[in-house]
Amino acid sequence: MMTTVTNDLTIGDLRAAIAAGWADFRACPAFGLFFAAIYIAAGLLLYYALFVRAEAAWLVPAAAGFPLLAPFAAVGLYEVSRRREAGLPMKWGPVLGALRGHDDGQILTMGVIVFVAFAFWIGIAHGIFAIFMAQSGVGSQSLALFGTATGIAMLVVGGAAGALMALALFSITVISLPMLVDREVDFITAIIASLATIRSNRFVLLAWAIIVAVSLFAAIVPLFLGLLVVLPVLGHATWHLYRRSVH
Template structure:
C-alpha cells in the first residue's frame, strides 16, 4: 500500500489518506496471519471466550443476569490489551522472526519500560469506570420500579428500554473515546520504543486525520464483536484474532514512518 499525504505528530509521521480499501486490505492480511499462526489467535480468543462464559454463568448464579448486557458491552474496552500478543505475532511474521510462546507472551511486558503495563492499567480502569456508570444508570431508571437485576425481562419495560437507550448512547461515546486512544497506541508500543503518552497522542492524531475511515473501522469491530458474542461468546475465537491482526496491519499503514524494530516488544528469540 502506498503512503500519500502525511501529518507530523511529535517525532512520528502519520498518514492522512487512509481509505476503505485499506480496511479491506488490513482484514485480508489479518485473516492471513490468523491462518498462518492459528494457535496463538485461538489462545487469545479462548481467554476472551472463557472470561465471557464464566461471567455469563456467574451472573446467572448470583441472580444478577441483567448485568450481562453492560458487562458484555464493556468487553470491547478490554479487547485492545488482549490483542497485544496478536500484534507481536503479526510483527514477528512480518519480520520473518521465529514464533515462540515466550516471545509472544512476553509482548505483554513491553520493552521492560512498563509502557504497555501502564496502558493495561488504563484499559482496566476504563472497564471499571464503565461498570460504575452502568450501575448509576441502572439506579436512576430502575430504583423506583421495583424490578431487580435477576431477569432480562426488565429491559422490556418502558423504564428498562429508556435505560437501555441511555446506556447504549453513553457506552458508545465512552467506547469511541477509548478506541481513539488505543487503536494505534498499543500496536505502536509493541512496534517502537516510545512512551505511552506519545503513543496516545499519535493514536488520537491518526483518528483525527482519518476520521471517517477509522470510525468505520470502529463500527466494523463493534458489529463483529457483537455478532461473535451472541453464540455464547464462541465467535470471538475467530473474530478477536482476525481483527487483532488486522489492526496491526492498519497501524502499519497509518503510521508508516521508519522501519519496525527487530528488538521491539521482546527479544527476537
C-alpha cells in the same frame, strides 16, 4: 525516532488490513486461538458468576462493556503479526512476553488504563440501571425491566453513554497498543499518535470502529465462540492498519 501519521486512509485500506489479518491468522492459527480462548474463558467466567448470583444489575453492563477489553487482549496478536512481517521465528516465549513490551512497563500501563475504563463503565452503567429500575418498580434481580418502556429508554441512554466511552477508548488504543509493541516509546507518545491518526482520518477510522464493535458483538452472541476467529483476525488487522497509518 520521529513519528508521523498518514492522513489518506481509505476504505480500501480497511479491506486490505482485514485480508492481511486473515492471512496472519491462517498462517499462525495456534496463537490466535490461544489468545481468543483466554478472552472467551474470562468472559464466560464473568457472566457465569453474575448469572448464578442473579445479578441482572451487573450482568447487562458487563456484557456491554466486555468488548472494551479486546484491544489489550490482542497485544500478543500484534507481536505475532510483527514477527511474521519481519520474518522472525514464531516462538511462544516472545509472543507471550509481548505484554512486557520493551521491559519498560508502558504496555502494562495501557492495560491498567483499559481495565480502569472498563470498571468506570460498569459503575456508570450500573448507576443508569439503578435510576431506571427505581422508576420501573421491577425487582433488581429481574430481567423483566428490559421488556418495558422504561427498560427500552434505559437501553437507549446506556447505549449512547457506552458508545461514547467505547469511542474514546478506541481512539486512544487503536494505534497506541500496536505502536508500544513495535517501538520503544512511552504510552503518552503512543496515545498522542493514536489521537492524531483519528483526527486525520475520522471517517475511515470511525468506519473501522463500527466494524470492530459490530463484529465483536456478533461474535459474542453464540456463546462467545465466534471470537475464536473474529478476535484474532481483528487483532492482526489492527496491526496492519497501524503499519499503514504510522511512519
